[in-house]
Amino acid sequence: MRKRSRLATASTTSLLFLAASLTACGSSDPDPTPAPDETQTGPMYSLATSVFGESGSATYVSVFNSLDVRSLDLAQASEHSGFATIGAVDGKLFVGAGEAPELTRYTVFDSGRFQEAGKISFASYGLATAPLYHNHFVDGTSAYMQLEEARRIVWNPESMTISGPVESPGLATERDGLVVKASFDRGVAARDGYSFQPFYWTDGNYYRFLPSSQIAVYSHADDRLVELLEAPCPGLDVATQDEAGNIYFSNWVFSAGAPVVDDTAPETCAVRIRAGQRAIDTDWTRSLASMVGGRQTAAFRYLGNDVGVVAAFHDDSPTLSSSPTAADVTNGTHWKLWQVNLQTGEGAPIEGLDWIAGGYYAFTLEGRTFLLLPTADYASTAVWELNGDGAAVKRFDTLGWAYQFVKVR
Helix, strand or coil, rough: CCCCCCHHHCCCCHHHHCCCCCCCEEHHHHHHHHCCCCCCEEEECEEEEEEEEECCCEEEEHHHHHHCCCCHHHHHCEEEEEEEEEEEECCEEECCEEECCCCEEEEEEECCCCEEEEEECCCHHCCCCCCCHHHHECCCCCEEEEEEEECEEEEEECEEEEEEEEEECCCCCCEEEEEEEEEEHHHCCCEEEEEEEEEECCCCCCCCEEEEEEEEEECCCCCCCEEEEEECCCEEEEEECCCCCCCEEECCCHHHHHHHHEEEEECCCEEECCCCCEECCCCCECEEEEEHHCCCEEEEEEEEEEEEEEEEECCCCCCCCCCCCCHHHHHCEEEEEEEEECCCCCCCEEECCCCCCCCCEEEECCCCCCCEEEECCCEEEEEEEEEEEEEEEEEEEEEEEEEEEEEEC
C-alpha cells in the first residue's frame, strides 16, 4: 500500500538523485483483479532503499525489468514505514515490515505494478519485527526465520503458513563470557539439500570476539540440525560459493576492529567447505591479509575464475584519527575494495573506487556483480558494477541507504 510520502525530510541535494529517467516503478494496487493484459513473463528485479529523516524513516521498494539501471525515481516506488526489507523466491517479492513482525508477499507484473498476494505474521513468537535479513529461503515452499539467536521458525512461502520453531541442540548460547550471534542472510549458503549458517560469539559492543565460530548444517529434508562444524576464525558472517560448489565463509566488518588496535585480538580469516562435503577444509583455512598488503579484511565474496573481492582496512586513510578506536575502524570510510586471486595469492585495489566502509554489500545477478556503497551518513548510496577486467563503473546514485538488491524472476 502506498503511504504518505516522506521524501520531504531529505536534503535538497539528496533529492537531486530522484531523476525519473529509468523504468522503475512499483505501485501496490489494492485491486486484486489484474488488468487483462498484465503478464508475469519477463525478468524483474527489486532494490530497497531506506531514507532516514527527522520525522522517522521509510523504505522505498523499486522494481525494474533490466539491470542496465541509470537512475531510480523513488517517488514511483512503493513506500513502507520504518526499516523494511525485501526478499524473493519463486517469482514472488516479499517485503518485511519495518515496524511489525509481518511479511507481505507480492505478485509483480511486467508493467512494474505489484499486488499484495498474502501476508504472514510472527507476532505469536514474540518478534517485534521479522526482517528478511534474518530469513533464509530454502526454496519456494520452505524458509527459516531466525528466532532469538539459536532457534528458527520454519514457514512456507507458498502457503504462507508456519510449521513452528525448531531448536538447534548443542549450539552454546555463551562461550568464555561472550554471547552467541547468528549470521545474517548474507552468511547463509545452500547446497546439496543442506543450508550452512555460521554462528559466532562476541560481547555487547561487537569488540571482543571468540577466535572461533561454528557453522550449523541444516537438512532441508526435515529441517533438523545435522552438524556443528568448528571453524577457526572469528565473526564469520559472509558466505559465498564458487563455480565448483566450494563455499567460503569470512567475517563481517566488526571482528576487524579489535585486531587493528589490540595485538592480542584474534586476526580475521576465512574458511572453506569443499564441494560435496560437510566438513571444514583444514588445508585451506587462511588469512587474506597477505593478498592485501598485510591489512585486516572483511566480507570476502567470490566472483569467478578463482577471483574474488574483499574489503581491506587502510591505516593511511586521510580521514583516520592518529589514535583510532575499534569503532573508527568498523564505522569509518577507511577501507578499499581489493580484487584477490585465490590461486596466485595476489591482490590489487579495484580501479575507479575511492574510500568505502568495510561493511559493503555486493550482489551477483545474471552473472553481473553490483556494489552498494553508502556515504558515511547513509544519506545516499552509489551503485557500481564490477566489470570482468576488475574495474568498477558507477551506474547511479540513490537517496538513502540501499542495502538489498534481488532478482524476483
